[in-house]
Amino acid sequence: MTDISMNADQLVKLDRECMWHHIIQHKIFDAVEPTIMVEGKGCMVKDVHGREYLDGLSGGVWCINVGYGEDRVSDAIHRQLKKLPYYAGSAGNPPSILMAKKLTELMPYLQRVFISNSGSEANEKAFKISRQYNRLKGKDKYKIIYRERDYHGTTFAAMSATGQPERIMGYEPLLPGFYGIPPVYCYRCSLGKTYPGCDIACARALEKLILAEGPDTVASVILEPITAGGGIIVPVDEYFNVIQEICKKYDVLLIMDEVxxxxxxxxxxxxxxHWDVKPDMLTTAKGIASSYMPLSVTMATNDIFKVFLNDPGDTLAYFRDISTYGGCAAACAGALENIKIIEDSKLCENSEKMGSYLMEGLKEFESLPFVGQVRGKGLFVGIELVEDKKTKAPVSEGLAGKVVAAVKEKGVLIGKMNRSISGYNNVLTMAPPLIIKKDEIDRIVTAVKYALEKCRI
Structure with a gap:
């Protein structure tokens, strides 16, 4: 097999000529080469020139949970590809059935699994289910409530439910029927409150919005447990209790976006x-198969599912939805093995332990005048950079980008908020594979320290 690094110049040339990359202004490639990754093992990735990096982003978008080069996952996919790679989701196949069963064991309060291929698509299904569910019950409850700063996808409904204005800009008009509530963001409370004397006003804003729009019109609310691309924002402990009480009071379905x-x-x-909350629906993707194959699911309660059991001759009385790659048996086989690895290797526990160690190391930087807050849970951490700690004026997105570039100089990859909220793309993001070890955490912390010091000289 030809060593792909020997063809680096040709690949760079072809990339410039043919590729249209995600969320990249291609004008930069006039001056710099596009990044081309060719190999990964464990927490490490190698680019086309043979340079190795510790991947602090799990594939760039927080999804290679079990790390690179995990033979158990790729072998499970390979075996299934040879046996039966695919059959339409209108029929079952053993891996999809067993994966659905496993998911319902992990979350026994959600008993039905609809398979598709991306997080955006999974959220689209949840919105459609919530509207059709209510109409089958004779209610015209169709409005969807989302939270500012949360991200739910790139398709039009998912984008209409996304609280990140720069991700939406230029694609308007969006779909009607989507309404936002304030973020759960104590560091920058948009309501001017201070926790804990705030009565969790950001959560109670949900009730105010439901009453303003009319309880008979609101179908569901969708929330990320921890806001991801909007700044790695962890809610206060009381938040979801208040949200769940309001949803039950007004018969509004609670959708958790766990993508x-x-x-x-x-x-x-x-x-x-992490909280005492049981959603009516849940969407997830990315880590379900550690992105070794595209896969997502939308889960729902049996109470929701049963409303769709009607006269087979009634066109409107069943969920008329299909996802081509929801029938990919190989992806489900990979997901089953991926989940088994997470359990066998106690990767949730490692995420908690190594995440605490990472937070401990990064928290020391809060003493720096330009670090406003370090926050997160598990291996999901953000550093908010500010020009002034008192005013909390954010640094520019350009400066945050320079910090990321300086970290890369040390052979470590981290990320940042990327064209999400105008003037506030100032949070560095870290989400390494769940297999990460202590010495690799040390390497991340050392690289971040170097970058913060370099960029503020």
Whole structure:
């Protein structure tokens, strides 16, 4: 096999000529080479020139939970590809059935699993289910409530439910029927309150919005357990209790978006399990198969599912939805093995333990004049950078980018908020594979320290 690094110049040339990369202004490639990754093992990745990096982002978008080069996952996928790679999701196959069973064992309060191929798509399904569910019950409850700073995807409904204005800019008009509530963001409370004397006003804003729009029109609310791309924001402990009480009071379905939070990222199998809350629906992707294959699921209670059991001849009385790659048996086989690895290797526990160690190391930087807050849970950590600690004026996105570049100089990859909230893309992000070890955490902390010192000289 030809060593791909020998063809680096050709690959760079072809990349510039043919590729349209995600969330990249391609004008920069006039001056710099596009990044091309060719190999990964454990927590390490190698680029086309043979340079190795400790991946503090689990594949760039927080998804390679069990690390690179995990033979158990790739072998499970390979075996299934040879036996039966695919059959439409209108029929079952053994891996999809067994994966669905496993998920319901992990969350016994959610008993039905609908398979698709991306987080955006999983959220689209949840929105459609919540609207059709209510209409089958004779109610015209169709409005969807989301939280500012949360991200739910790139398709139009998912984008309409996303509280990140720069991700939406240029694609308007968005879909009607989507309404936002304030973020649960004590560091920058948009309501001017101070915890704990705030009565959790950001959560109680949900009730105010439901009453303003009319309880008979609101179908569901979708929330990330921990806000991800909007700044790694962890809610206060009382938050979800208030949210759940309001949802029950007004018969509003609670959807948890666990696309990023799920499968050990936060130190528990699912992010919402840090709090006493049981959603009516849940969406997840990324870590479900550690992105060795594209896969997502939308889970719902049996109470929701049973409403769709009607006269087979009634066109409107069943969930008329399909996802082509929801029938990929190989992806489900990979997910089953991936979940088994997370359990066998106690990766949730490692995420909690190594996450605490990472937080301990990074918390020391809060003494620096330009570090406003270090926050997170498990191996899901953010550093908010500010120009002034008293005013909390954010640093520019450009400066945050320079910090990320300086970390890369030390052979470590981290991320930052990327064109999400105008003027506030100032949070560095870290989410390494759940297999990470103490010495690798030390390397991340050392690289971040170097970058913070370099960029503030």
């Amino acid at each position: 990023v939070n799920g499968f050990g990222r936060t130190g528990k199998m699912f992010g919402h399990q």
